[in-house]
Amino acid sequence: MRRRTARTGAAALVAATLLALAGCSSEDGFPGEGPRQGSSAKSPGAGASSGAPQASPAPATGSVKVVRTLTTKLGTPWGVAALPGGDLLVGSRDTGKIVRVAAKDGAQAEVGEVPGVVKGGEGGLLGLAVSPDFATDRLVYAYFTTDSDNRIARLRYDEGKPAGQRLGAPDTVLRGIPKGTIHNGGRLAFGPDRMLYAGTGEAGQRDPAQDRKSLGGKILRMTPDGRPAYGNPEADSVVYSSGHRNVQGLAWDAGGRLWASEFGQDTWDELNLIRPGGNYGWPVVEGKAGRSGYTDPVEQWKTSDASPSGLAYAKGSLWMAGLRGERLWRIPLDGTRPVAAPQAFLKGEYGRLRTVLATDDGGLWLTTSNTDGRGKPGAEDDRILRLEVS
Secondary structure (H helix, E strand, O other), rough: OOOOOOOOOOOHHHHHHHHHHOOOOOOOOOOOOOOOOOOOOOOOOOOOOOOOOOOOOOOOOOEEEEEEEEOOOOOOOOEEEEEOOOEEEEEEEOOOOOEEOOOOOOOHHHHHHHHOOEOOOEEOOEEEEEOOOOHOOOOEEEEEEOOOOEEEEEEEEOOOOOOOOOOOOOEEEEEEEEOOOOOOOEEEOOEEEOEEEEEEEOOOOOHHHOOOOOOOEEEEEOOOOOEOOOOOOOOOOEEEEEEOEEEEEEOOOOOOEEEEOOOOOOEEEEEEOOOOOOOOOOOOOOOOOOOOOOOOOOEEEEEEHOOOOEEEOOOOOEEEOOOOOOOOEEEEOOOOOOOOEEEEEEOOOOOOOOEEEEEOOOOEEEEEOOOOOOOOOOOOOOEEEOOOOO
């Protein structure tokens, strides 16, 4: 089975000010700590680029070269996050363990395990993100499935402790995201506004995507403490956009615009340009429908060609990893519009592709996903590849 109104008046301003002044923490810990980010952060969306640097249009065609295999024999890798200095943290969906992979030589060292992870179907330890203030706060964020829900927690990373014991106890910042055998979403990323974003799934139930009170089938935007971020469509809600089926890719372009990749059902997988408060249609519509009240995707693919998971921005293009499609898609951009049809690379060469992460020098890290129960793992799977792209 495939995995598949904003209140901007005085009340919102007062609520945001009180939030900034409260200085209280989430219910599970870090007493006395308030939000690390100010409540004046702007909300990035499709129109957020008016004062931001703009990239020149990407060329219509590009290239991909696999320059090295960084590491091999990873078990069900899902979330990947880069540490300052370039090393990678990689989470195992099924075991809940996180390993540090050295960018220099690919050496793996277990740093710890996220307690409470319940594997099953598409659930388990999913997205990872590193705090933008990691150099001082040492926080790693994890999205994972428990016996009752999907949730987001932060854990302190202590390099001075013994291998395998470097993660502190989880401090839950958000709970109550619907869980299911399928469609758990799971991608985490900090945006250019230093807020935390999460892509969620509708847990195979369809209805949560259109229910504004549900956290399922949404893109969420929150402070690092899990509170509604200033500038959200509703001041008391972390919901940023709705009508999603299963979002597993989040990326920002050079203009600060948020893009998301999304699994369709039987017909169309989607690449969406995310606008605050936008409704992306599921389960009413799938793909480009032109229906009033719903936002159409910018690009769409047959599900056999994509089944998209990770998404990254590099060299003026979006790069989307395909699971069932077993290929890496390049979508060259000119602002909010593609300049040419999507271009496919690595078709069938490495099997299922899960996570793609941009590097500081304009390249990409790419993980395979052949040990997830749906692939055909080889002796070296799963692996992380280093790509040069243009």
